[in-house]
Amino acid sequence: MKKKIYRSLMELTKSPVQSWGIRKFTTSRVSKPLIRSFANVYKIDLNESEKKVTEFDTLQSLFIRELKPGIRQVASGDETIVSPVDGTLSETGLISEDATFTIKGQTYDVNELVGLEDTGKRYLGGRYMLFYLSPTDYHRIHSPVEGEIVKTWALGTHSSPVNPLGLSLGDRVLAKNYRLLTEVSTEDDHRVCVVKIGALNVNSIHPGKAMANGTVSKGEEMAYFSFGSSVMLLFEKGMVEKEILNGKVKYGEAIATITK
Numbered sequence: 740m741k742k743k744i745y746r747s748l749m750e751l752t753k754s755p756v757q758s759w760g761i762r763k764f765t766t767s768r769v770s771k772p773l774i775r776s777f778a779n780v781y782k783i784d785l786n787e788s789e790k791k792v793t794e795f796d797t798l799q800s801l802f803i804r805e806l807k808p809g810i811r812q813v814a815s816g817d818e819t820i821v822s823p824v825d826g827t828l829s830e831t832g833l834i835s836e837d838a839t840f841t842i843k844g845q846t847y848d849v850n851e852l853v854g855l856e857d858t859g860k861r862y863l864g865g866r867y868m869l870f871y872l873s874p875t876d877y878h879r880i881h882s883p884v885e886g887e888i889v890k891t892w893a894l895g896t897h898s899s900p901v902n903p904l905g906l907s908l909g910d911r912v913l914a915k916n917y918r919l920l921t922e923v924s925t926e927d928d929h930r931v932c933v934v935k936i937g938a939l940n941v942n943s944i945h946p947g948k949a950m951a952n953g954t955v956s957k958g959e960e961m962a963y964f965s966f967g968s969s970v971m972l973l974f975e976k977g978m979v980e981k982e983i984l985n986g987k988v989k990y991g992e993a994i995a996t997i998t999k
Contacts, residue, residue: 816993879947
């Protein structure tokens with residue numbers, strides 16, 4: 740029962756009124772008595788947290804917690820692509836030359852997903868990876884590669900559920916939800932698009948300092964989610980040599996190899 744209640748607080752809705760109410764409660768000190776219970780129900784490993792459980796003032800502050808320095812090791816090697824998040828690497832596949840790909844029985848168009856036709860063309864024949872973040876997971880997003888930030892742009896106006904059921908029954912939610920996209924160019928001029936897919940309307944994705952720096956190191960924080968959601972990675976054709984589809988992943992773990 741508790742898990743159902745907590746899930747309702749952390750999963751998104753199209754209703755602006757419900758979204759406002761959920762956001763208001765979880766960011767208020769009124770939610771503080773639920774913090775320890777929430778952590779226990781979702782089996783959150785607070786030993787990894789930079790703060791102690793007693794130091795969180797709201798349920799939201801627990802949800803966007805930072806980790807202790809050095810708790811994650813970022814895989815080395817210029818050719819190694821790392822997971823941008825803690826979560827479940829749930830889907831990988833090819834983007835066809837006609838721009839389409841399929842997730843949970845629904846067909847998407849990469850041009851609609853990225854909203855820029857010239858950018859979409861770059862990923863024809865490439866690959867995608869989809870990561871789902873549950874309420875248990877650490878909700879900060881890190882760069883999968885080292886490189887130059889080519890551009891960052893936002894699309895969409897509201898958000899629908901992006902959990903497995905939402906992906907199956909929703910109306911192509913990955914391409915319609917509010918999303919913040921960042922394209923990164925590696926030293927070898929390979930392009931990766933990091934698609935941060937929002938929740939609870941437009942206020943769920945918060946850019947980090949790295950977004951203003953022009954460059955990112957591999958494993959550097961790019962943004963964080965204030966509510967649960969998903970991240971997609973798009974790779975150019977021929978860029979990814981080897982994928983590792985292994986269910987649960989931690990940020991910094993190797994997930995693919997760049998073709999040299």
